[in-house]
Amino acid sequence: MKKQFDPRMHSAEHILNQTMDRMFGCGRCFSAHIEKKKSKCDYHCHRDLSDVEIKEIEKGVNDVINADLPVTEEYVSLEEAKKYYDLDRLPSDTGDNIRVVRVGDYDACPCIGPHVDSTKMIGDFRITSKSFENDVLRIRFKLSK
Numbered sequence: 765m766k767k768q769f770d771p772r773m774h775s776a777e778h779i780l781n782q783t784m785d786r787m788f789g790c791g792r793c794f795s796a797h798i799e800k801k802k803s804k805c806d807y808h809c810h811r812d813l814s815d816v817e818i819k820e821i822e823k824g825v826n827d828v829i830n831a832d833l834p835v836t837e838e839y840v841s842l843e844e845a846k847k848y849y850d851l852d853r854l855p856s857d858t859g860d861n862i863r864v865v866r867v868g869d870y871d872a873c874p875c876i877g878p879h880v881d882s883t884k885m886i887g888d889f890r891i892t893s894k895s896f897e898n899d900v901l902r903i904r905f906k907l908s909k
């Protein structure tokens with residue numbers, strides 16, 4: 765998993781994941797495809813979402829972006845990280861210390877990818893489409909600017 769993530773897109777993914785989990789309790793995405801132009805995230809969700817809910821997610825993410833929260837990182841021991849975070853999506857060879865990326869006090873998640881320094885650098889977040897099949901909700905999104 766040595767992908768070259770786009771820092772803006774990838775930071776947006778962190779915020780989207782936290783927003784999805786807060787609104788629908790679906791956890792973070794279990795699969796993601798992050799590219800500079802457009803990205804998609806898949807969530808285990810027990811139902812489809814309405815267009816109104818999609819707009820609410822979009823607004824929730826943009827509210828965090830516009831709050832211009834600092835994006836910071838810290839290192840915690842693997843033992844400590846296991847207590848608080850799901851480490852399934854981290855490579856297995858990360859060593860004894862895990863990098864945890866924080867988006868202000870909104871989100872914290874172990875991650876090895878590159879991020880912006882503050883959320884305003886992400887730009888406008890827009891959900892372009894969603895689909896729902898076999899309890900998997902897929903959200904596709906873009907950034908403007």
Ligand SMILES: [Zn+2]
Nearest residue numbers: 865875876877
């Ligand atoms: Zn990350």
